[in-house]
Amino acid sequence: MKKTRRTILLADCQSFYASVEKAANPGIKNKPVVVAGDPKRRNGIILAACPLAKEYGVTTAESLREALQKCPHLYVSLPRMQHYIDMSLHITRILESYTDLVEPFSIDEQFADVTHSLTRFGCNATELAKHIQMRVRNETGIYTRVGISENKILAKIGCDIFAKKNESGIFELAKSNMSDLWGFELNKMFGIGTRTMMHLHRIGIRTIGELAATPLQTLKLKMRALLGRNTDIWSEVLWRTANGIDDSPVKPDAFDTQKGIGRQTTLPVDYARADDIHVVLLELSALVCERSRKKHYQGAVVSVGVQGADFDRPTGFSRQMKLDTPTHLTREVYAAAKRLFDKHWNGLPVRKVWVSLSGLLPDDAVQLTLFEDRYKQLALEHTMDDIRDWYGPTAISFASSSSRSGQLGNIARKIGGHLK
Numbered sequence: 001m002k003k004t005r006r007t008i009l010l011a012d013c014q015s016f017y018a019s020v021e022k023a024a025n026p027g028i029k030n031k032p033v034v035v036a037g038d039p040k041r042r043n044g045i046i047l048a049a050c051p052l053a054k055e056y057g058v059t060t061a062e063s064l065r066e067a068l069q070k071c072p073h074l075y076v077s078l079p080r081m082q083h084y085i086d087m088s089l090h091i092t093r094i095l096e097s098y099t100d101l102v103e104p105f106s107i108d109e110q111f112a113d114v115t116h117s118l119t120r121f122g123c124n125a126t127e128l129a130k131h132i133q134m135r136v137r138n139e140t141g142i143y144t145r146v147g148i149s150e151n152k153i154l155a156k157i158g159c160d161i162f163a164k165k166n167e168s169g170i171f172e173l174a175k176s177n178m179s180d181l182w183g184f185e186l187n188k189m190f191g192i193g194t195r196t197m198m199h200l201h202r203i204g205i206r207t208i209g210e211l212a213a214t215p216l217q218t219l220k221l222k223m224r225a226l227l228g229r230n231t232d233i234w235s236e237v238l239w240r241t242a243n244g245i246d247d248s249p250v251k252p253d254a255f256d257t258q259k260g261i262g263r264q265t266t267l268p269v270d271y272a273r274a275d276d277i278h279v280v281l282l283e284l285s286a287l288v289c290e291r292s293r294k295k296h297y298q299g300a301v302v303s304v305g306v307q308g309a310d311f312d313r314p315t316g317f318s319r320q321m322k323l324d325t326p327t328h329l330t331r332e333v334y335a336a337a338k339r340l341f342d343k344h345w346n347g348l349p350v351r352k353v354w355v356s357l358s359g360l361l362p363d364d365a366v367q368l369t370l371f372e373d374r375y376k377q378l379a380l381e382h383t384m385d386d387i388r389d390w391y392g393p394t395a396i397s398f399a400s401s402s403s404r405s406g407q408l409g410n411i412a413r414k415i416g417g418h419l420k
Helices: 016-024 064-070 081-096 117-121 125-140 152-163 175-180 194-202 208-213 216-227 232-242 274-294 330-344 374-391 408-412
Strands: 008-013 033-036 046-049 075-077 102-106 109-113 144-149 170-172 260-271 297-307 316-327 350-362
Touching: 008 081, 008 125, 008 152, 016 033, 016 046, 016 081, 033 064, 046 064, 081 102, 081 109, 081 125, 109 152, 117 125, 125 144, 125 170, 144 152, 152 170, 152 232, 194 216, 208 232, 216 232, 260 274, 260 297, 274 297, 274 330, 274 350, 274 374, 297 330, 316 330, 316 350, 330 350
Parallel strands: 033 075, 144 170
Antiparallel strands: 008 109, 008 144, 033 046, 102 109, 260 350, 297 316, 297 350
């Protein structure tokens, strides 16, 4: 029986955060707009720039100061992460009205397998993509570009290289026209950054076509010799991507399995005293445990990391330890986090701190010990969770959070490190 050729779409929202802000505020529709971190807290980095701002040379990840030098009349919007998440979920629901096979790839990109939807709607893939574009634009005010192909990797490449550049915002990249890619430089291909491109240049590969034409075994041998370690899996991923080979299905539940729960924060000033950093570790441990309890998980592995302010000469560490007993109790996670920090910190100033809990297990059983009442401790933490649910995330906290070192108020106002 002949296998049905799949039809996969990758819908990508143009300058997503900035587009959401323009849709919410018609008065800035024709202005150069960026979404940036709060400059008052030393993290004024451009998160998104609309096409008009990009015409002035403004780019994502540069500082707000640099962007304003290029475009003094730039309209700057602070991020609203919860609103962006809500808009992303709205777009998911639109796609789900066409197919039940929708897989978010990032907050602004989603795959959809429409193989069987084309017959249902009586149209071809391009016509369906146009209809999706129209629906998203009408309901959210956001413009989407759509890549179409027989698998996810080609749909992604078709969107990134072609759909984002053409007038319709739609492009179908099939195996039969893969030669359209061959002349592009390596960094145009999904999965290849500057460092990987430099490695490939050193073994004589400069274009996507040259990578695709290199025999897989030859590529593996050259990369292994260059880097002095086994890079076979990485080499095969690069080679398969260049050749448009991807058998992975579109999985709506791709992110349903929780592997870890973590929180991090960027400090407003460098912290150089262990006592100050301990306060932040306690706050992060409490937030991680609260989220774990709400998701009904307990974890067996605690991870801690810190990072310095100088990105050119990075300092810091990331370490983990296995616990004797899985937990989601704050004092136990904090004790492990503090032990890891005290052991591995070299005393250099810290800008970023993170704590995570992994090795997750259902929390339907609590390990008892002879010398402490864990049920009593758990009941206390659940009560604190309820108070925060009713009165806000800062309604009840440890006394140390009220000190100058505490960051709980700042953390509570953010999602993913950016303002809600």
